[in-house]
Amino acid sequence: MKRKTQSLNLLASLTLASLLLGFCITIPLLVSPRPLPVPTRASLPPPTTTPAPTAISAATVSILLLGVDSLTSYHPELESVWVISFIPGTSTYYFVGFSPDSIAIYSPTEEPGSLRQVYELDARMARGNEFMRDALHNLVPGMELPQAEVIYDRSIFCKAIGTLGGITLDGRSQSGQDVLDMRDALPPDPQIRLEFEEGVLRATLDAIRIHQWTPANVLAYFDLGQVWVPDYETVVKFSLSAPTTPEIILIQLAPLKGEEVP
Secondary structure: OHHHHHHHHHHHHHHHHHHHOOOOOOOOOOOOOOOOOOOOOOOOOOOOOOOOOOOOOOOOEEEEEEEEOOOOOOOOOEEEEEEEEEOOOOOEEEEEEEOOOOEEOOOOOOOOEEHHHHHHHHHHHOOOOHHHHHHHHHHOOOOOOOOEEEEEEHHHHHHHHHHOOOEEEOOEEEOHHHHHHHHHOOOOOHHHHHHHHHHHHHHHHHHHHHOOOOHHHHHHHOOOOOEEEOOHHHHHHHHOOOOOOOOEEEEEEOOOEOOOOO
16 A cells, blocks of 8 residues: 555656646747648548557556646647656656647648647547647657546646645746746747746756655645546556656657658
C-alpha cells in the first residue's frame, strides 16, 4: 500500500507540473482560423473513443494533457498540449510541450493545420483525438503515442497552482493568475512563449520537491474537475506503475512545424 501511495503521489505531482504549464503558450488570435475540412479518405473506420490503453509492461506509458479555455464552453478552444511519459522500472520522466499553433500533417489527404484547428476537427467529428495523435507524431516522430488523456481548463489551472501554494518566478511567489498575467505580457511569438513555459515547468518542479504531499491532498488534486479519458480508473492504474524516485527529468519543446510541412 505504501508503494502505491508513493507512486500515485508522484505521478499526481508530475501531472500537476504539466497542468501548471497550460496557458503559457497561448497565442492571442486577432482572427479565428478557418475550420479544417473533414478529411475525404475513401473509408473512415467507425467513430471511436480514445483507444483502449495497452497493458502496463516495459513499454513506455504516455499521457496526453490538453488545456482548454473552459470545459463549460460549447466549443472549448485548445490552449495547451503536453505529453508526459515514463517507462515502468526506470527513474526517468519525459515532458514534451507543443504550441497549439504548431503546424502539422494530420491526414495524408488534407493540407496541414495547427494543433488548435486539429483539436476543433476532432471535436466536430466526435472520434476522440485521432487526428491530434497523428499531428503530434508528425511533430515528434519518435514520441510514444498517448494511451490516456487528461483535459483541464483555466479554472483548474489556477486551482492546481494553489495546491502548491504558488511557484517562484523572477524571485517572487506567483499565483496561477500571476503566471497568466506574465504570459499575456509576452510578445505573441510561439518560441518565446515555449521558452517561458519551460521556465514555468522548472519552477513548478522545484515547488513540487519541497511540497508536503499527503494521501489527502493528492486525492484532492485528482478532484479539481479534470476530464479523464478513457476514465479516471485507467489514469490511476497507469500512475501506480510510475517510478517513485525520478532521477532524470527530460524536457523537450516540440518544433513549430512538422516533418514535410512546407
